[in-house]
Amino acid sequence: MLPAAPAAPASTGTPSHSLLQQMRGELMRQPPFSLMGIADVDTFVTAATQAYFAPGEEVLGPQQGQVQQLYYLRQGHVSGRHGLAETAGGFQFDVGDMFPVGALLGGRAVTATYTASEDVFCLLVPLATVQALAARSPPFADHLNRRVAQLLELSRRALQSAYASQSLAEQSMETSLGALARKQPLGVPPLTLLSEALALMHERRVGSVLAVDEAQRPLGILTRHDLLSRVVLPRLSLSATIAEVMTAPVHCLDVAATAQDAMLLMSRYGLRHVPVVEQGRLVNVVSERDLFAMQRLSVKQVSGAIRSAADLPALRAMALDIRRLARSLLGQGVAARQLSELISHLNDLVARRALDLVAPRHGVDLGRACWLAFGSEGRSEQTIATDQDNGLIFDSDAPDRDRPQWLAFGREVNEVLDACGYPLCKGGIMAGNPACCLNVAEWCTRFNEWLEHGAPEDLLHASIFFDLRPLVGNTALAEPLQQLVLTHAPRLPRFMKQMADNALRQRAPLSWLGGVETTVDDGHEWLDLKLQGTALFVDVARLYALAHGVPQVGTRARLEAMGxxxxxxxxxxxxxVAAFEFLQWLRLRLQMEAAGADPDQPNRLDLATLNDIDRRMLKESLRVARRLQQRLELDYQR
Structure with a gap:
């Protein structure tokens, strides 16, 4: 006996008020309806008719011709198979999904066969209604055109809400500086006397004063923090001008820059105040307190402490603060790209300080060498649980003579970083390994060997080296390697084919019905978010970047250039980009929440811990990964 159909609009006429309310409430629990106006949701409901499909019954197929209606799945599951393109695998729609968007908006028939996996009830909405709603409802249009990005935003909002009690600030790092509350900045001519400038600071209760020209362009800045070292201790007369003691030139940001940009600028240059300009004219000043409102921890405090760490114990303590800061920023809703970029930036500072502490003990000159970052560190995409991937390139015409000194230096730096929470690389990709401590000619020979003669297994392990970033020392030493990869790789079809084969060894974990394939262990369904998630995007993006001579190494930048x-x-x-960043963000969240988790499996996700939005976004992201892999197959395996 078939289950009773859920309440639905009649096929003709207007639904009753109570039925309209019921359907509206049901739809508004799901995106995009939860973001739409009530009148627009009502339009969708009143235009819809309901259809039932028995288990195994065809819902849609290519032979039905041009699609005329949008299907909204109210109950059950619908699976699809791509007819002739069986290698594409299947997919599955769940309750709340709408399909087939591409065929409907493209005015064509579907290319797949859609089948009811169980008893299925769908709302069918005519194309004309869909087009009208898309024209006047941005959330509805965004959902149709950018479903992945919208689900990502909803997922981030849900996490931000969950972390609200732990967050030390509510300011999103994506906010433009122009959108921040503006306070009239204190600007004076450069010949203003110190006595006048300080009186104005006291009167206005501000921590900085800027010297500006007649067009209100910033020339320099004097902060309350500067007074002790520049005025009080030198016993400078207050009749001196501000131009004599100000910091010039001053680091400014445009109103289009983000809070994230200001945060990184403060960290890199040890600033507490950043002037904001619009078309060169001073319009605001943002302070560290304005941006973060953190009671105990800030980016500047962490980065400053790392830079000034006097010894290994101090450096180890500062490295631990990176996790605490990252957790706070995650609670503010900071995006995966920004958060991993910040973590990578702070990890870079730890590496730089370790190099500075160790170099004098070995008598090495970092001007004659360059510390190289590979893999996720090279891409500036590090998460909390990250091991070392580094190397050393040194300037020498007698490498066998000079290598022992550089190797000893590299090994101690590796050990220092290990003590700071960055485990030694199990694959041996570290500067303390002779294979990763080479002069320029040796590195070029090694790269050429991979490019021209490498076996598939060699390239499987070598691909991490193509995410190369010079970190500390004489960065010019790395330029021959970077140019070699950019110019030589695209001319080697055999190399590109092998890279494609390696990228396709791990397939997107989706079943033939489109469900997420997991490993069942101890009654739990597990998924490796790195191996079965982000790595799929990293490998595809790397290959296309090499094929098209894209110099960027970050996955986001590579995907955008690839597009x-x-x-x-x-x-x-x-x-x-949205799918990759969701998976990266999920890894960050998992690693910061899993305090007692297995350290050898920091990316192992229990699917039962996901909420409905994240579960849908995970499946959608893996679908995107599969489509990318299908494109790779068509381009390199035909």
């Missing part, structure tokens, strides 16, 4: 090179629609490569 432009392949001339795909903007919403498609935006979906690539």
């Amino acid at each position: 432009r090179a392949l001339q795909v629609p903007a919403h498609e490569h935006e979906a690539w």
Whole structure:
């Protein structure tokens, strides 16, 4: 006996007020309806008719011709198979999904066969209604065109709400500086006497005063923090001008820059105040307190403490603060790209300080060498649980003579970083390993060997080296390697084919019905978010970047450049980026929440811990990964 159909609009006429309310409430529990106006949701409901499909019954197929209606799945599951393109695998729609968006908006028939996996009830909405709603409801249009990005935003909002009690600030790091509350900045001519400038600071109760020219362009800055070292201790007369003691030139940011940009600028240059300009004219000053409102911990405090760490114990303590800071920023809703970029930046500072502490003990000159970052560190995509991937390139015409000194130096730095919470690389990709401590000619020979003669297994392990970033020392030493990869790799079809084969060894973990494939252990369903998630995007993006001579090594930048090179629609490569960043963000969250988890499996996710939005976004992200892999197959395995 078939289950009773859920209440639904009649096929003709207007639904009753009570039925309309019921359907509206049901839909508004799901995106995009939860973001739409009530009148627009009511339009969707009143235009819809309901259809039932028995288990195994075809819902849609290519032979039905051009799609005329949007299907909204109210109950059950619908699976699809891609007809002739069986290698594409299947997919599955869950309750709340709408399909087939691409075929409907493209005015064509579907290419897949859609089948009811169980008793299925769908709302069918005519194309004309869908087009009208998309024209007047931005959330509805965004959902149709950028479903992945919208689900990502909803997922981030849910996490921000969950972390609200732990967050030390509510300011999103994506906010533009122009959108921050403006206070009239204190600007004076550069010949203003110190006595007048300080009186104005006291009167206005501000921590800085800027010297500006007649067009209100910042020339320099004097902060309350500067007074002790520049005025009080030198016993400078207050009849001196501000131009004599100000910091010039001053680091400014445009109103289009973000709070994240200001945060990184403060960290890199040890600043407490950043002037904000619009078309060169001073319009605001933001302070560290304005941006973060953190009671105990700030980016500047952590980065400053790392830079000034006097010994290993101090450096180890500061490295531990990176996790605490990252957790706080995650609670503010900071995006995966920004958070991993910040973590990588602070990890870079730890590495730089370790190099500075160790170099004098070995009598080495960092001007004659360059510390190289590979893998996620090279891409500035490190998460909390990250091991070392580094190397050393040194300037020498007699490498066998000079290598022992550089190797000893590299080994001690590796040990210092290990003590700071960055485990030694199990694969031996470290500067203390002779294979990763080479002069320029030796590195170039090694890269050439991989590019021209490497076996598939060699390239599987060597691909991490192509995410190269010079970190400390004479960065010019790394330029021959970077140029070699950019110019030589695209001319080697055999190399590109092998890279594609390696990238396709691990497939997107989706079943033939489109469900997430997991490993069942102890009654739990597990998924490795790195191996079965972010790595899928990293490998594809790396290959296309090498193929098109893209110099960037970050996965986001590579995906965006790949979209432009392949001339795909903007919403498609935006979906690539959104899917990758969701998986990266999920890894960050998992690592910061899993205090007692297995340290050998920091990316192991229990699917039962996901909420409904994150579960849907995970499946959608893996679908995007599968489509990317299908594109790779068509381009390199035909």
